[in-house]
Amino acid sequence: MRTSPLLEQLMDALRCLPGVGPKSAQRMAxxxxxxxxxxxxxxxxxxGKAMTEIGHCRDCRTFTEEDVCAICDNPRRLENGQICVVESPADIMAVEATGQFSGRYFVLMGHLSPLDGIGPSDIGLDVLEYRLQNEPIAELILATNPTVEGEATAHFIAELCQAYQVPATRIAHGVPVGGELELVDGTTLSHSLAGRQKLY
Amino acid sequence: MRTSPLLEQLMDALRCLPGVGPKSAQRMAxxxxxxxxxxxxxxxxxxGKAMTEIGHCRDCRTFTEEDVCAICDNPRRLENGQICVVESPADIMAVEATGQFSGRYFVLMGHLSPLDGIGPSDIGLDVLEYRLQNEPIAELILATNPTVEGEATAHFIAELCQAYQVPATRIAHGVPVGGELELVDGTTLSHSLAGRQKLY
Incomplete structure (x- = not known):
């Protein structure tokens, strides 16, 4: 027997949060x-406000409640002409946290996945193509995830860049800093060897 | 640089949930x-509705949006005259899940803790005393937690029962079913021995 239908509803509603099961929902309520x-x-x-008001930036497609996000709107971000292409807004936060990048972003909100019916226009490549055509872009940094789909997406965008004569680069794959060589998987180590850099 | 102040606010607000840190809040948002x-x-x-509408049952002090909760309001729950005293509404759910109890409950919403300034009236013992005095109660089952504070609270309530000549019982402490004897702590094992029951 339940003492409060509203409390039940609250526990059910809390389960829409990722990683929250019946026990956690009860504890939270x-x-x-x-x-x-x-x-x-x-x-x-x-x-309530966030779910209704937050949309996508007109230029970079990240989450924002404005028409254009604070990064795209910042003239200093335009100076070096770099655009970093990432899969999700969380990736922007990760790149921003490094403090190494001062250009703008473009968020795909996913990756190419023909089997799931996700084609170029679903990840905003029509918007990106328009920007490649009409903006003076010095470099497009492809920072999609190092997964099969991420790689495929990066290659697709690189071909787009070639068509519009915009330089494209891919972030380096290799041994994570602080990791131990013997624990790194073979594919990563192969990438690490293939991408070796001259020291002197 | 942040792209959306509202998104920041949402991540901050999500951290009021127990067990949710910055990373989980970001993932949830x-x-x-x-x-x-x-x-x-x-x-x-x-x-929003739950936070404003859910209050406490007049009789048993559990969470409910009604004046009296569904259990206290059910005449069949009154029949056996048993009242189970628990520390929190979550304990009601645990006892209900056993399907072994068909009486009513009384929720303390905590336990006696003089050091924290929590006295008898803070855990509703004035309400309970009134019920002991005015209701025909066949048995008060003390199901507070088997902690020092829970035990002290149970003893305090048992003395109250004695004053009003209401039979009081305490739930059994002992070896958990399915556990292994050698892994059980000494105090639990002592309780288990002291509370042994005759088989024939």
Whole structure:
């Protein structure tokens, strides 16, 4: 017997969050009700607003509630003419965290996957093609994931760049810094050898 | 540089959930935005409603949006005259899941803890005392947690029962079913021996 239908609904609704099962949902619901109703109310408010207001940047397709995101809108980001192509907005955060990149981004929101019916226009390559054609781009850095689909997507975009005479580069694959050579898989090590750089 | 202040706010707000750190909050926010906006909107709606509407049952103090919860309101739950005293609403769910108990509950919403300034009236013992005085209660089953505070709380309530001549029982402590004797801690094993039951 259940004491509160609304509480049941809350536990069910919490399970839309990734990685939250029945036990975690119960713990979350009780924790908010017992200790943090204010936080719960604020989450409800921000969540509702975010789900309705956040759309995609007109230029780079990342998440933003504005028409154009803060990075694309920043004139200093335009200076070096670099555009870094990534698969998801989370990848932007990862690249930004390195502090090594001061250009703009282009977010595919996925990767090419013909078997799932995801073609070039589904990942915004029509928008990217328009930009390649009309913007002075100095370099397109392909930072898609080092997976089969990510590689295929990178190659597809590289051919697009060739057609419009825009230099394209791919991020390096190799042994992760701090890792141990004997624990690295064979494919990564092959890439690491093939991509070796001259020291002197 | 951040592309969306609202997205930042959402990630911050998600961290009010227990067990959710910066990485999980980011994953949750992106997952909802990319794949399940409908679920996110529903969560926002239910969460807001739950935080404002869910209060405590007048009789047993568990969470409910009604004046009296469904269990206390059920006349069949009144028949055997048993009341099970637990520390939290989650404990009700655990006891209900056994299917072994058909009486009513009383939820303390905590335990006695003089060092933290939590006294009898903070865990609703004034309400319980009123019920002991005015209701025909056949048995009060003390199912507080087997911790120092839980035990102290159980003893305190047992004395209250004695004052009003209401039979009180404590749930058994002992070796968990399916566990191995050699792995059980000494205190549990002592309880298990002291609480041994006659077989024939």
């Amino acid at each position: 009780f924790s908010l009700l017992q200790r943090n109703r204010q936080g719960g109310l604020q989450l409800a408010d921000v969540l | 992106f997952s909802l935005l990319q794949r399940n906006r409908q679920g996110g909107l529903q969560l926002a709606d239910v969460l």
